[in-house]
Amino acid sequence: MCMVIFAPIFAICAFATCGGYSGHLQVKVDCAGRKQSNLSINVDFAYPFRLHQVHFKAPLCDGNSEEVVFLDGDFSTAAEFFLTVGVFAFLYSLLATVVYIFYQNKYLKNNRGPHVDFFVTVLFSLLWMVSSCFWAKTLADLKASTSPTQVLLLISACRAPKNTCSAAQEPVWSRLNTSAVFGFVNVILWSGNIWFVFKETGWYKTGQRYPIRSASGKRSSEMRQRLYSESSFEQPEESFGPSLQDALSPSNGDFTKQVHRQASVNQSQGNLSLPQTYLGRTFMNENQGGSRGPRIFVNDI
Template sequence: MMTGFRLNLAPVKEPLGFIKVVEWFTAVFAFGSCGGYAGRNVVSVFCGGGVNETLNATFSYPFRLNQMLLVEGNTTICNHTVAETHLVGDSSSSAEFFVAVATLAFLYCMAALLVYVGYMHVYRDSDFGPMFDFVVTSILTFLWLVCASAWARGLQTVKDATDTAGILSTLALCKENDVTCEVTDFASFRSLNVSVVFGYLNLVVWAGNAWFVYKETRWHSQKLSSQGVGRGTVPAPI
């Protein structure tokens, strides 16, 4: 059997290869819309009878909010001395997991496409290639389900921690009788919302791809063979 590289773009025109191209793009959009994010909410502090102040609640990937400073130590605001205050919450585990799965999927798509366009004759002449492809595709489908769900919950945690209610519960100054705090300028969460959408879109695409990869395995061919034997024609009586 010849095992050398043979360029053949035909598999890309088939569902098996075309879906891998789609997966490559959706993985790029998934980790690109999450991994490069940085945002800022502006908190207006209204002082009763004094000069109003503004604070910046800045946050970015990987969203370790408890390490992001809201107020520097011993700062005087509205005639009150405020201790060093950080945002509350940590969504880094779900965000990093999401980006890691997207990156892994991106790399696997590149490797699979290389095999499809250059070594498809080896891929289809062996049992190992399609079976390995199916197992990895199934694992990544499950990982997309887990990471997209975890990141959707993590994103909600970020939104809750940086909105007005979250700031009120975090900053002790806002509980004073003569002080009112409100988030007056919100960061755009559009790209993060898009990342969640692409997470679930990847789940759907990879689940569909698992079927086409399964059709390349001997498990599918054996099933068809057994069905063919079971439905064989009965000899006519003599």
């Protein structure tokens, strides 16, 4: 949502403050004879800041002649690059806004839309960073080249100690300073939007569905499973009784009858007496004669 609302606005502010700028400065040349003095020499420059094409006329102070003076420097590359990035970022943010609002289903189909949006967002983040840094450095050089002190050094009459030269008006740089600030604001905005676009791609969803565990995490998990299995095997057999006894309780009566029947048959066939056995305990009939047989333990299961 931040991308939809603020990206077009800050992009417009960035390239509009840079592309529509025009600067003005004024210097004074006071010749010693005061006949050729020019106290209002105006110098105008504007975007794209090709200063080597900007010229003005200044008196020579040695007659009625004048000279044509050109400024130094060409700063069009950084300015045009910064403005181009701003325009394309504005157009793409408008297109993304339309797609987000009216074509959401097609945008999410097969994850092609989020993937393209992710790569374009990363690209514009890098372009904003490069262009903003380049423009900030160029702006500092532009200020130095158009300062009245530097312009006066280009005038021949100002090099003579008998003449007096001074600055009448300096350029106003607040607009270009604002453009540089908006450039870095766009860097923060587009870089922060990378995370939100990444969440829409399938890569983020795949990472959430199949988390990657480290080697230490795997070893700790295996150790917990081993300790749990060993502790469960060390439990006494009585702990298994209640649950299994409840499961087999309907068949206890039949099983007891079979044990009594088998014991009576064995007693009728020989002198050896067998114990009477019940589920969960062993009972010996001491009144029966003969030798005692082995004890039979039948646990309740």
